[in-house]
Amino acid sequence: MSTDSVLAIEATGLEKSFGETKAVCGVDLAVRRGSVYGLLGPNGAGKTTTIRMLATLLPPDSGEARVLGHDIVDDADAVRRAVTLTGQLASVDEDLTGRENLILIGRLFGFKRAQAKERAAELLEAFGLAEAAGRLVKNYSGGMRRRLDVAASIVVRPELMFLDEPTTGLDPRSRNQVWDIIRSLVGGGTTVLLCTQYLDEADQLADGIAVIDHGRVIAEGTPAQLKASVGSGSLHIRLLDPERRSEAEPIVARALDAEVHLEADPAALSTTCGSADRAAEAVGELTRSGIEVANFSLGQPSLDEVFLALTGHPAEEQTPEEEIAIEEEKAA
Amino acid sequence: MSTPETTAPQAPLTDEAALNKAISSAPPPPGASAISAALTFGWRGMLKVKHVPEQLLDVTITPVMFVLMFTYIFGGAIAGSTGEYLDYILPGILVMSVLFTTVYSGIAINTDLTKGVVDRFRSLPIWRPAPLLGALLGDAVRYVVAGTVIVVLGVALGFRPEAGAPGVLAAMGLVVVFAFGLSWIFTTMGLLLRSPNAVMNAGFMSVFPLTFLSNVFVEPETLPGALEAFVNANPISVLATASRGLMEGDAAAADIVIVLAVAAGLTAVFLPLTTRLYAKASA
Numbered sequence: 001m002s003t004d005s006v007l008a009i010e011a012t013g014l015e016k017s018f019g020e021t022k023a024v025c026g027v028d029l030a031v032r033r034g035s036v037y038g039l040l041g042p043n044g045a046g047k048t049t050t051i052r053m054l055a056t057l058l059p060p061d062s063g064e065a066r067v068l069g070h071d072i073v074d075d076a077d078a079v080r081r082a083v084t085l086t087g088q089l090a091s092v093d094e095d096l097t098g099r100e101n102l103i104l105i106g107r108l109f110g111f112k113r114a115q116a117k118e119r120a121a122e123l124l125e126a127f128g129l130a131e132a133a134g135r136l137v138k139n140y141s142g143g144m145r146r147r148l149d150v151a152a153s154i155v156v157r158p159e160l161m162f163l164d165e166p167t168t169g170l171d172p173r174s175r176n177q178v179w180d181i182i183r184s185l186v187g188g189g190t191t192v193l194l195c196t197q198y199l200d201e202a203d204q205l206a207d208g209i210a211v212i213d214h215g216r217v218i219a220e221g222t223p224a225q226l227k228a229s230v231g232s233g234s235l236h237i238r239l240l241d242p243e244r245r246s247e248a249e250p251i252v253a254r255a256l257d258a259e260v261h262l263e264a265d266p267a268a269l270s271t272t273c274g275s276a277d278r279a280a281e282a283v284g285e286l287t288r289s290g291i292e293v294a295n296f297s298l299g300q301p302s303l304d305e306v307f308l309a310l311t312g313h314p315a316e317e318q319t320p321e322e323e324i325a326i327e328e329e330k331a332a
Numbered sequence: 333m334s335t336p337e338t339t340a341p342q343a344p345l346t347d348e349a350a351l352n353k354a355i356s357s358a359p360p361p362p363g364a365s366a367i368s369a370a371l372t373f374g375w376r377g378m379l380k381v382k383h384v385p386e387q388l389l390d391v392t393i394t395p396v397m398f399v400l401m402f403t404y405i406f407g408g409a410i411a412g413s414t415g416e417y418l419d420y421i422l423p424g425i426l427v428m429s430v431l432f433t434t435v436y437s438g439i440a441i442n443t444d445l446t447k448g449v450v451d452r453f454r455s456l457p458i459w460r461p462a463p464l465l466g467a468l469l470g471d472a473v474r475y476v477v478a479g480t481v482i483v484v485l486g487v488a489l490g491f492r493p494e495a496g497a498p499g500v501l502a503a504m505g506l507v508v509v510f511a512f513g514l515s516w517i518f519t520t521m522g523l524l525l526r527s528p529n530a531v532m533n534a535g536f537m538s539v540f541p542l543t544f545l546s547n548v549f550v551e552p553e554t555l556p557g558a559l560e561a562f563v564n565a566n567p568i569s570v571l572a573t574a575s576r577g578l579m580e581g582d583a584a585a586a587d588i589v590i591v592l593a594v595a596a597g598l599t600a601v602f603l604p605l606t607t608r609l610y611a612k613a614s615a
Contacts, residue, residue, distance in 0.1 A: 055455055081363075081457040089448030095380050107372040108456050110361035126354035136383060152452065156360055181351065188355045 008033045008160050008191040009054060013063035016049050023049040025215040026063065031208070036182070036192040038206035038223075040199060042307070046215035047195040048088065051162045054193070055085040068159055084153040085162040091149055094138040098129050098148050101137060105155045123151040127181070143174025150181055160191045167201060179204055199306055203227070211310060219310050226306065233299050235273035237283065240292040242267040248291050255282035273298060366459035370466040377470015380440070381477070387436060388474060392481045395429035399485055402549065410550060415490060422486040423503060423575040424548030426479050427568060430511045431543060433478045435535035437471045438518030442528045445613055454611065461607040468515055475508045495581035503575040506591055510571050513595025516602030523609040548572050567594045 009031040016024040024046040031037040039047045052058040054067055056076040064071065070078040085091070092101050099120050106116030124133045127147045137145060146166065153161060163182065167175040182205055186192055196202050202209050203223040211219040211226070219226060227233075237252065239245055245267065252271060253260045256278060260271045273279045279298045286293055364372065381388060399422070402410075407417030441464070444450050453463045483491075483500055493499055518535050525531050545559070546568040552560045563569055570590050577583025 057451060057454055077457055080455055083455070085451060085455045087448045087451045089451075091448040091452035093376070093449050094447060095383050096376070097383075100376075100379055104372060104376055105452070105456075106361075107375075108364050108369055108453075108458055108462075110364040110368070115361070122350075122354050126350040154355060157355060180348070184348075184351050184355050188352070 006032055007066075008035075009037075009065065009067055009193060011050075011054065011063065011065035014050060014053055014060050014065060015062045016046075016053060016058060016060055022215055024053070024060075027212070027215070027217055029065075029210060029217070031191065031193060033191050034186070034189060035207040036186055036194060036205050038202035038209040039193065039195045039212055040197070040202050040209050040306070041195075041212035042197060045212045047212055048164055049215075050212070051085070051164055051193065051195055055083060055162050056080055057085070082159040083162060084158040086149050086153045086164060086166060088164045088168065092137050092145065092152055095136065097134050097136055098124060098140070098144075099133040101148060101152055102155060105152050109156045111155075119155060123155065127151045128177070141174075143170050143177065146170060146174065146178055147181070150178065154185065154190075157185075157188065158190060160193070161185065162193050162195075164195045165197065166194070168197065175201075199223075199227075211306065213307065213310075229309065233273065234270055235279045235282065235296065235298050236263075236268065236270045237286070237296040238265070238294045239267045239269075239286075240294045244291050245269060247289070248286055251285050251289055251291070252282050255285045267294065364458055366462060369458040369462035370469060373463050373466020374469035374473075375466075377440075377467050378473050380470070381474055388477060391433045391436060391474075392429065392478050394432060395425050395478070395482055396485060398428065399425050399482065399489070403489065418486065418489055418491050419493075420576075421549065422482070422491045423579050424546075424572045425486075426482045426503065427507055427572045427575055428543045428548055429478045429482045430475045430507045431514060431539055431568065432536075433475050434471070434511045434515035435518050435532065435539055436474070437468060437515040438520075438522030438531045438535055439528045440467060440471075441519050441522035441610075442525060442531045445523070446528070450610075450613075460611065461603055464519060464606050464610055465603070468512055468519070471515060472508055472512055475511045476504065479504045479507060493579035495579055499579045499581055503578040506574060506578065506588060507571065510567075510591050510595050513598035516598050516606060519606050520602055520609065523606060523613045542566065542568055546572060567591065570594075 007030055009029055011027060011029040014024055014027040014029075015022070027046070027050050029037075029050075039050065041047050049058065053060045054065055054072060056072050056079050059073060064073070066072070067079045068082045070076075070082070072079055093104070096104065102120035102123055103113075103116045106119050107113070111119060121130075121133075124130045127150070129144060129148060129151070132140065132144060137148065140148065150163075150166070166182070167178050170178065179201075182192060182194075186205075192205070194202070194206060206223060209221065209223055209226055210217045219229065221229070235256070237248070239248055245262065249260050249262065249269060252269065256271055256273055258271045258273065260269050262269055273282070276298055279296070283293055283296055399418075402421055402425075403414050403418050407414035407421075411417035411420055450463075483504070495502075517538075518531070521534055522531050525534060545563055546566045547563055548568065552563040552569070555563060567590070570587050574583055574587035574591050577587065
């Protein structure tokens with residue numbers, strides 16, 4: 001047991017197929033202890049399958065991985081003792097109350113009844129669920145359910161936490177709460193492997209990111225490196241008068257020396273733009289030409305733009321394949 | 333200015349200090365023993381009975397209707413009088429009622445699979461068979477409830493067994509033990525089939541004919557030869573006979589031994605099988 005290793009996860013050549021579908025084809029990962037590592041990719045890219053293999057829920061077809069120094073196949077029990085997984089489906093029991101869910105997990109970890117109750121109360125309080133503690137989880141909102149799910153994952157604080165799209169489908173407020181919780185966890189020394197479809201989320205939380213497409217890691221680095229390799233974010237401009245968009249287009253194109261897209265909104269146009277200074281210049285040009293700007297924004301590159309830059313194709317949703325993969329998994 | 337990519341203003345959690353405390357103050361417990369893990373899952377099963385009592389209603393209403401219907405409509409024709417038929421049929425309906433309830437063990441496990449909660453259980457460092465064994469222990473409580481409903485109804489209708497309360501309790505115990513063994517079959521179905529509905533259909537399609545092709549409702553001697561042989565070999569017949577015997581105070585030890593052996597055999601075969609299926613199954 002190399003528990004003193006600086007790597008929390010080291011995986012080489014992980015592969016997994018479901019029938020004809022290759023879900024993961026040769027993933028290598030190295031995740032430092034105490035860091036947050038993001039797996040970024042569209043639906044069906046192989047993120048969930050990778051995370052399920054690392055969490056010992058699926059045996060890999062080939063390749064190997066050590067999690068916290070333990071082999072995920074030969075020493076699966078040791079891995080399970082040190083990690084938790086918060087899956088895409090909230091892994092809580094809908095027919096139980098929030099409190100009962102946490103007591104259940106506490107008891108399964110070996111807490112005595114009174115200790116389990118105490119721990120449940122502490123977590124419910126900390127996660128803002130104290131009032132809803134006695135309600136059945138099926139009546140919880142999406143954000144509450146997520147928070148309970150994360151609470152259930154830290155009844156015993158794990159050394160490593162797998163988070164599979166923890167904020168998909170949440171409103172911005174609930175999303176921020178989940179992010180706060182993740183930051184606190186990391187502050188407490190937990191390593192986090194985070195799957196996400198949002199570059200924004202990875203950027204907010206992760207120290208390192210691997211971009212996954214078609215079951216392969218296609219790029220790796222810090223969020224800053226990744227964004228730099230993509231080149232730039234995008235500038236969105238909305239004009240006061242839609243009639244003047246055709247005039248505005250060549251002005252912006254000239255100012256930024258970039259191709260300008262006309263958006264579906266008849267008053268809006270967008271383009272790629274590397275820096276805030278240059279964006280301001282382009283907007284200034286428009287104003288000087290007497291074209292009034294209603295508003296403009298400079299955003300980070302979206303997942304689509306990252307994919308376009310890295311692969312030359314937009315992030316396709318590979319949903320049908322994923323569904324097949326899930327069916328195959330059930331049949332296996 | 334609209335800046336869609338920046339985050340909304342931070343909505344603070346109710347109490348950040350409490351959050352940090354909850355995250356840091358977790359002394360790791362020693363781990364749950366196999367028995368304690370299984371009993372905890374049993375407790376979960378009982379909580380479900382408490383929170384979703386409709387399920388229990390579903391499975392008890394049919395046997396209640398059967399008691400009334402068979403006793404008052406067919407009783408006179410089959411046994412000469414409704415009272416005599418009630419004495420014959422009541423232990424049999426007890427068997428039927430509890431066996432129908434076992435189908436729900438499979439439905440419950442399949443429902444778990446379609447939700448994410450199984451992933452949580454599988455990623456815990458617990459004794460592997462604990463979730464399944466525990467679920468069935470919890471279900472045993474349901475079997476007792478289903479059985480009690482029938483016995484109480486029977487007594488209200490005039491059922492007075494020779495062996496009195498101890499006999500009835502012994503019969504109930506035997507039926508519950510057999511049901512525990514039988515429910516492994518439905519748990520297996522629950523792990524293999526794709527939806528709770530499919531489990532319900534397949535489950536009742538097997539338990540219905542098996543119950544009717546037994547001596548629960550009629551004496552086997554009244555049946556055609558081949559059918560009589562099948563009915564006599566049906567373990568459900570043996571169970572019904574043993575239950576009647578226990579209630580009337582003249583049970584054959586051999587019948588009881590057969591029933592216990594079948595339950596033990598089913599458990600021995602299906603416990604390891606379902607444990608393996610549970611580790612792999614996904615919805």
